[in-house]
Amino acid sequence: ExxxxxxxxxxxxxxxxxxxxxxxxxxxxxxxxxxxxxxxxxxxxxxxxxxxxxxxxxxxxxxxxxxxxxxxxxxxxxxxxxxxxxxxxxxxxxxxxxxxxxxxxxxxxxxxxxxxxKFHVVTQAYTAMNKIRIRVMKEYGTGTHEYRALKRFWKLLLKNQDDVDYHRYYPRINFKYAELSDSEVLDRLFDMSFELKTAYEYYQLLLQMYRKNSRQLLNLLTDTSSWNLPPEMRQALKTIKKHKSEIENSFVLPRLxxxxxxxxxxxxxxxxxxxxxxxxxxxxxxxxxxxxxxxxxxxxx
The missing domain is CATH 3.30.420.10 (Ribonuclease H-like superfamily/Ribonuclease H)
Incomplete structure (x- = not known):
C-alpha cells in the first residue's frame, strides 16, 4: 500500500x-x-x-x-x-x-x-469456575431446567460480587418468569450445586484480595484446611500457593x-x-x- x-x-x-x-x-x-x-x-x-x-x-x-x-x-x-x-x-x-x-x-x-x-492469577480461578459450571451442567444433562439455567447465567457466576445487582428485579425466563434480582438468581444456582457455591466463594475472595491488596486474605486463600474445594479449583489454589510471595510483591507495587x-x-x-x-x-x-x-x-x- x-x-x-x-x-x-x-x-x-x-x-x-x-x-x-x-x-x-x-x-x-x-x-x-x-x-x-x-x-x-x-x-x-x-x-x-x-x-x-x-x-x-x-x-x-x-x-x-x-x-x-x-x-x-x-x-x-x-x-x-x-x-x-x-x-x-x-x-x-x-x-x-x-x-x-x-x-x-x-x-x-x-x-x-x-x-x-494479577490477571493471570485471577484467570486460574476464572477458568476453574467455568469448568465446574460446565461439569455440573453435564451432570444434570441437556434439556433439564438446571442445565439451561447454568448455561444462561454463566456471566453472572463470573461477575465481581460488588457489581451484582441486589435491588432491581426482572422476570426470568428460566425460573417461570419469576421476578428475581441477580443475587436471588445466584442463590437459586447455588441450590443446584454446593461445589459451585464453594468455588464461587473462593473466586470472589480472590477478587476481593486484589481489590484490598490484603495479605490476610491471601493467607486465608492458601490455607488448605479452610477450604473443601472441587478438584478444578484445588488446582488454582495450588498455583496461588506456589506463587504466594510473588503475589505479595504485587501488593507493594499494585500499578505494575x-x-x-x-x-x-x-x-x-x-x-x-x-x-x-x-x-x-x-x-x-x-x-x-x-x-x-x-x-x-x-x-x-
Whole structure:
C-alpha cells in the first residue's frame, strides 16, 4: 500500500525500512528499574515454539525490544549481552505464571523481585469456575431446567460480587418468569450445586484480595484446611500457593501489571493480520517498533 501511494516499488519501501534499523538498536548498558515480559504468538517461522517475547518498561509502557524466541537458552543468551550493571539496576520483573522464567530471572537479575501478574492469577480461578459450571451442567444433562439455567447465567457466576445487582428485579425466563434480582438468581444456582457455591466463594475472595491488596486474605486463600474445594479449583489454589510471595510483591507495587503489555500484544496481532503474516523477523520487529511507543523514539524526542 505504501509503495502504491508513493508510486514506487515495494523493494524500495523495504530498503527504506531497513535503513532505519540502526535507529532501533538496543542500548546494552541500560535497562529500566521495572521490566515487564510477556510472550505472544509469532508463528513457527521465527520460533520453534511459535512464541516470541515482548519486553517493555513497566512504568512508561514503552517497548524495549521484540525477542524472537521465549525458551530459556535463547533468553539467557539475549540478556547476558546486557552489562552486569544494567541487569543489577532492574528492581522488579512482572511476568505471567510460566514456571521456566523464574530460574532465569533469579540468575540474570540478582536484585529483581518477581511480580506475578494479577490477571493471570485471577484467570486460574476464572477458568476453574467455568469448568465446574460446565461439569455440573453435564451432570444434570441437556434439556433439564438446571442445565439451561447454568448455561444462561454463566456471566453472572463470573461477575465481581460488588457489581451484582441486589435491588432491581426482572422476570426470568428460566425460573417461570419469576421476578428475581441477580443475587436471588445466584442463590437459586447455588441450590443446584454446593461445589459451585464453594468455588464461587473462593473466586470472589480472590477478587476481593486484589481489590484490598490484603495479605490476610491471601493467607486465608492458601490455607488448605479452610477450604473443601472441587478438584478444578484445588488446582488454582495450588498455583496461588506456589506463587504466594510473588503475589505479595504485587501488593507493594499494585500499578505494575502486564495489562499494558497485553495491549501491545493485541496491536501485534493486528499488525500480523493486516500484513497477512511476515516471513522476515527483522521486518516484523521493525514494523512493531515503528508502529508503537518505544524507548528509542522516547529518548530521541
Amino acid at each position: 505504501i509503495a502504491a501511494d508513493s508510486f514506487t516499488s515495494s523493494n524500495t519501501i523495504i530498503r527504506s525500512l531497513e535503513s532505519v534499523e540502526n535507529n532501533f538498536k538496543v542500548n546494552r548498558n541500560w535497562l529500566p528499574s521495572h521490566l515487564s515480559l510477556d510472550d505472544f504468538k509469532s508463528g513457527k517461522r521465527f520460533s520453534s515454539s511459535g512464541m516470541s517475547m515482548c519486553l517493555i518498561n513497566a512504568v512508561n509502557h514503552r517497548i524495549i525490544d521484540i525477542i524472537p524466541e521465549r525458551n530459556n537458552k535463547f533468553l539467557r543468551n539475549y540478556f547476558i549481552q546486557y552489562s552486569y550493571k544494567a541487569r543489577l539496576s532492574v528492581m522488579t520483573i512482572t511476568v505471567d505464571l510460566y514456571a521456566p522464567y523464574r530460574s532465569l530471572i533469579k540468575e540474570l537479575f540478582p536484585n529483581a523481585f518477581i511480580i506475578a501478574d 501489571t502486564n495489562g499494558p503489555i497485553e495491549g501491545v500484544n493485541n496491536h501485534i496481532k493486528v499488525i500480523k493480520r493486516i500484513a497477512y503474516g511476515h516471513n522476515n523477523f527483522k521486518h516484523f520487529r521493525l514494523r512493531i517498533l515503528l508502529s508503537l511507543k518505544n524507548n528509542v523514539i522516547f529518548f530521541s524526542t
